[in-house]
Amino acid sequence: MxxxxxxxxxxxxxxxxxxxxxxxxxxxxxxxxxxxxxxxxxxxxxxxxxxxxxxxxxxxxxxxxxxxxxxxxxxxxxxxxxxxxxxxxxxxxxxxxxxxxxxxxxxxxxxxxxPNHYLAWQQQGIALELATTPIATLGCGFGIKSLARTEQVLLRFELDASAADDLIVCNTDGEIIEACAANLFFWQGDTLVTPALCRSGVSGVMRQRVLGTAAQLGIDVQVRSISTFQLHQFDGAFVCNGLMKLVPVVKLEHRTLAISDLFRQLQHSLL
CATH class of the missing domain: 3.30.470.10 (Aminotransferase class 4, branched-chain amino acid transferase, N-terminal domain)
Incomplete structure (x- = not known):
C-alpha cells in the first residue's frame, strides 16, 4: 500500500x-x-x-x-x-x-x-483449472462486492497450491460462475457466452463494458447457465476485471485454446 x-x-x-x-x-x-x-x-x-x-x-x-x-x-x-x-x-x-x-x-x-503481471497475461494468455471450492448460491452478499470474502480467500489458497494461473469457480449448484477475482467469457464459434449471474457472483465493471462493446461490434452474446459438462463445447475463453481488462485463456484444464482474431478485436476496443 x-x-x-x-x-x-x-x-x-x-x-x-x-x-x-x-x-x-x-x-x-x-x-x-x-x-x-x-x-x-x-x-x-x-x-x-x-x-x-x-x-x-x-x-x-x-x-x-x-x-x-x-x-x-x-x-x-x-x-x-x-x-x-x-x-x-x-x-x-x-x-x-x-x-x-x-x-x-x-x-x-x-x-x-x-499488478504488472497482468500486462504479460493480456498478450500471452493464462491457464485455467476447475476449482474444488464452491461459492454460495443466493448468499447475502450476492451481487455486490461485500467485505465477506472468505470464499475468495479459500479459493486463493487453492489457486496457490495449483499449477494454474486462475480457477473456474462454480456455485453450490454446480453452475460455472466466475474466476477467483474475475468474470468469465467463453467462445462458441463466433458467439460469446458468459454465465448468467442470477444466483451467485458479481457482475464486474469490465463485464458490463464487454457486454456493451460486444453489442456495438455486432458479436452475438448469450448470457445463460453453464455447467462444467459444457466446457468441452467452447473453443475459446477469456477472463476480465477492471484491473486486468481482458485476458485470453490458452489452456482450459487439459485442452489448449487458440486466441481468436475476434477476441483481439474486442480486447483492443477495451484497452
Missing part, C-alpha cells in the same frame, strides 16, 4: 470497533488508474450506490469522496498504471450485530501498485 485515508484524513489505521473489521459490514470497489485518471468511475460509483442500498447504509458524501480520490491520484504514477480501492463500512457503533440503520458510512480510500 502506498497511501490511505479514513474519512478524508490521512491514516493507515481504523478503530477496533469498525464494523467492517468486526462483522464484514460493508462493501468495496477496486479501480484502475490510467495516466492520472480513474477508469470507469461512473460504473464504480453505481456499484457503490447499489451496495449501500442493499446493505441499508447511507451513501457517502460524494463531494468529500471525490476530493479524497483527487488526493489519491496525486500518489499514483501520472504516466502509468495504479490502483485505488474504496471501502465503505457502516458507521455508528451499535451493539453486537445490531448496527445503525442508514448510518453515514466510514470511507476508506487506499492507493496500491498495479
Amino acid at each position: 502506498i497511501a490511505a485515508w479514513v474519512n478524508s484524513e490521512p491514516t493507515e489505521s481504523v478503530s477496533v470497533t469498525n464494523r467492517g473489521l468486526n462483522f464484514a459490514d460493508g462493501h468495496f470497489t477496486t479501480m484502475l488508474v490510467e495516466q492520472g485518471q480513474i477508469a470507469s468511475w461512473p460504473l464504480h460509483q453505481q456499484r457503490l450506490r447499489r451496495g449501500c442500498h442493499l446493505l441499508k447504509m447511507a451513501e457517502p458524501c460524494w463531494d468529500s469522496l471525490w476530493h479524497t480520490l483527487q488526493q489519491a491520484l496525486t500518489r499514483c504514477d501520472a504516466q502509468g498504471l495504479g490502483v485505488i480501492k474504496v471501502v465503505l463500512t457502516r458507521g455508528g457503533q451499535g451493539r453486537g450485530y445490531g448496527g445503525e440503520y442508514l448510518a453515514q458510512p466510514e470511507v476508506l480510500v487506499s492507493v496500491h501498485l498495479y
